[in-house]
Amino acid sequence: MSIADERLAEAPMDPEEAARQRRQRRDRIGRWLVPLVVGALAIWGWDRIVVVNEIPHYILPRPGLVAKTLWIDWATLASSLIITLKVACAALLAAIIGGVGIAVLFTQSRWLEMALYPYAVILQVTPVISIAPLILIYMDTVPAIILCAWIVAFFPILSNTTLGLNSTDHNLRDLFTIYGATRWQRLRFLQLPSALPYFLGGLRIAGGLSLIGAVVAEFAAGTGGMGAGLAFRILEAGYRLNIPRMFAALFLIAGAGVAIYALTSFISHLLLRKWHESAIKREV
Amino acid sequence: MSGTETLDAATISARPPLMRLDQVGKTFGRDVVALRGMALDVRQGDFISLLGPSGCGKSTALRLIAGLIHPSAGRIRWDGPQELGVVFQEPTLMPWATVEDNVWLPMRLKHRSKASVKADIAEALELVGLTGFEGAYPRELSGGMKMRVSIARAMVTKPSLILMDEPFAALDEITRFKLNNDLLAMKEKIGCTVIFVTHSVFESVFLSDRIVIMAARPGRVIEELTVAEPYPRTEVFRTSAEYAAHCRSASEALKRAMGEPV
Numbered sequence: 146m147s148i149a150d151e152r153l154a155e156a157p158m159d160p161e162e163a164a165r166q167r168r169q170r171r172d173r174i175g176r177w178l179v180p181l182v183v184g185a186l187a188i189w190g191w192d193r194i195v196v197v198n199e200i201p202h203y204i205l206p207r208p209g210l211v212a213k214t215l216w217i218d219w220a221t222l223a224s225s226l227i228i229t230l231k232v233a234c235a236a237l238l239a240a241i242i243g244g245v246g247i248a249v250l251f252t253q254s255r256w257l258e259m260a261l262y263p264y265a266v267i268l269q270v271t272p273v274i275s276i277a278p279l280i281l282i283y284m285d286t287v288p289a290i291i292l293c294a295w296i297v298a299f300f301p302i303l304s305n306t307t308l309g310l311n312s313t314d315h316n317l318r319d320l321f322t323i324y325g326a327t328r329w330q331r332l333r334f335l336q337l338p339s340a341l342p343y344f345l346g347g348l349r350i351a352g353g354l355s356l357i358g359a360v361v362a363e364f365a366a367g368t369g370g371m372g373a374g375l376a377f378r379i380l381e382a383g384y385r386l387n388i389p390r391m392f393a394a395l396f397l398i399a400g401a402g403v404a405i406y407a408l409t410s411f412i413s414h415l416l417l418r419k420w421h422e423s424a425i426k427r428e429v
Numbered sequence: 430m431s432g433t434e435t436l437d438a439a440t441i442s443a444r445p446p447l448m449r450l451d452q453v454g455k456t457f458g459r460d461v462v463a464l465r466g467m468a469l470d471v472r473q474g475d476f477i478s479l480l481g482p483s484g485c486g487k488s489t490a491l492r493l494i495a496g497l498i499h500p501s502a503g504r505i506r507w508d509g510p511q512e513l514g515v516v517f518q519e520p521t522l523m524p525w526a527t528v529e530d531n532v533w534l535p536m537r538l539k540h541r542s543k544a545s546v547k548a549d550i551a552e553a554l555e556l557v558g559l560t561g562f563e564g565a566y567p568r569e570l571s572g573g574m575k576m577r578v579s580i581a582r583a584m585v586t587k588p589s590l591i592l593m594d595e596p597f598a599a600l601d602e603i604t605r606f607k608l609n610n611d612l613l614a615m616k617e618k619i620g621c622t623v624i625f626v627t628h629s630v631f632e633s634v635f636l637s638d639r640i641v642i643m644a645a646r647p648g649r650v651i652e653e654l655t656v657a658e659p660y661p662r663t664e665v666f667r668t669s670a671e672y673a674a675h676c677r678s679a680s681e682a683l684k685r686a687m688g689e690p691v
């Protein structure tokens with residue numbers, strides 16, 4: 146350390162800079178703390194409402210009772226959670242394969258894209274709850290539920306990946322032409338890497354949608370089906386007026402959705418952190 | 430063309446032919462005449478600048494030579510080897526690839542493994558002064574450094590002709606001067622031919638031995654100037670009386686091309 150450096154270290158920090166750093170520290174803690182406090186307050190408020198109004202637990206249970214139910218019924222609920230998660234993951238995997246595969250086919254043939262894209266849109270805008278009963282007639286319960294979840298999840302991957310494959314830099318495209326790149330080289334070295342950030346954006350949406358699709362299809366399958374996913378548990382508990390268990394299952398579904406979102410975001414961060422603007426931490 | 434020799438118009442016109450444009454024209458749509466009747470003999474070792482206002486068909490001429498578009502009239506003939514390198518106005522690097530992988534691209538597309546061309550990549554990076562940055566990603570580099578990577582990529586295959594479309598227009602003047610100097614040294618080292626698009630009179634005089642003046646609406650060649658000053662050209666040349674004289678005659682030619690009184 147030279148003398149100049151030492152003097153710098155001792156000098157008082159620029160007040161504006163110091164304020165900025167304080168603000169950053171506050172923001173970092175606040176980002177976690179504030180939502181936690183809001184959540185705690187909401188739960189406390191809920192508890193007070195139930196106690197003050199003397200609401201019976203078969204109408205609105207106290208939060209403590211929901212937690213207790215979650216604990217006692219854990220074995221049943223966890224196995225249902227796993228069933229729902231498996232279906233959602235299978236649908237998401239199929240959505241990735243189908244979405245990316247079809248997007249690649251579309252970029253290889255404009256005619257194919259013109260012919261099929263409108264029908265992909267129609268499939269997407271038709272509410273899955275209205276298709277599910279039909280699919281359940283023609284297929285076994287589990288594959289039918291997976292298909293329903295797939296229908297919901299695959300479109301964001303298809304549309305985002307298609308957009309990404311077509312958003313390559315035009316100068317890079319020219320460069321590939323000048324160097325005589327083959328179709329395959331263009332796809333492998335230019336289009337797929339360009340599409341990666343778009344695809345990952347689609348994946349984050351599709352992750353949540355695959356869970357929604359799975360739960361909706363389970364509801365459509367009802368208690369008559371063979372599935373025993375979380376939606377089945379909610380229906381079953383509803384018939385028995387076991388409201389605490391309905392809440393417990395609901396919390397598990399929400400938690401699974403958050404977990405899927407966090408996981409896809411993390412994967413996205415891992416794949417892009419080296420080179421993509423979105424992964425760069427900005428000062429200020 | 431070694432440094433101490435004098436360079437005169439006769440030496441320049443005695444170079445062996447590389448390619449020629451024969452009354453080449455290009456019309457977009459029904460009536461946008463981007464280029465009309467362009468004739469140009471490109472000889473091996475030339476440093477040609479295409480100088481003119483925007484819209485005079487400079488980029489169109491480069492795209493025709495690169496084979497990205499085809500002439501609507503006339504033809505393009507190659508007499509020497511047809512190996513191209515290209516540098517655009519933006520560095521046009523692949524953001525997901527390291528510096529090394531970006532420079533590897535032209536050879537990768539020719540199915541050459543990275544191991545087999547390691548020495549060529551290292552040589553190209555040394556030529557542009559970026560040894561040690563092999564593993565860096567484009568976003569970690571300054572604008573000037575990105576442009577150097579782009580030049581290394583164009584030169585790594587030792588092409589016979591390098592096309593540059595206003596490569597330094599977006600850079601600050603200090604960086605531009607430095608890159609001008611280095612570009613001449615690089616060209617000398619690999620002995621290629623360069624066609625360089627610019628709208629800077631000073632840049633064209635400093636770099637080239639032939640300046641092709643172009644005018645717009647319709648895009649066409651007005652006249653050609655020769656800058657018969659020996660290479661290597663350094664900062665000394667930039668401040669010489671000869672440089673000033675060439676700049677004056679080039680800007681007068683440009684004014685004539687744009688239909689202004691000289």
Ligand SMILES: Nc1ncnc2c1ncn2[C@@H]1O[C@H](COP(=O)(O)OP(=O)(O)O)[C@@H](O)[C@H]1O
Binds near residue numbers: 458462486
């Ligand atoms: N692909 C194209 N389609 C239609 N017009 C074009 C196209 N490319 C260039 N032009 C027109 O041709 C003329 C010359 O363009 P360009 O070669 O880019 O000029 P410069 O590079 O000298 O500025 C301009 O008027 C431009 O608008």
Ligand SMILES: [Mg+2]
Binds near residue numbers: 487488594
């Ligand atoms: Mg241009």
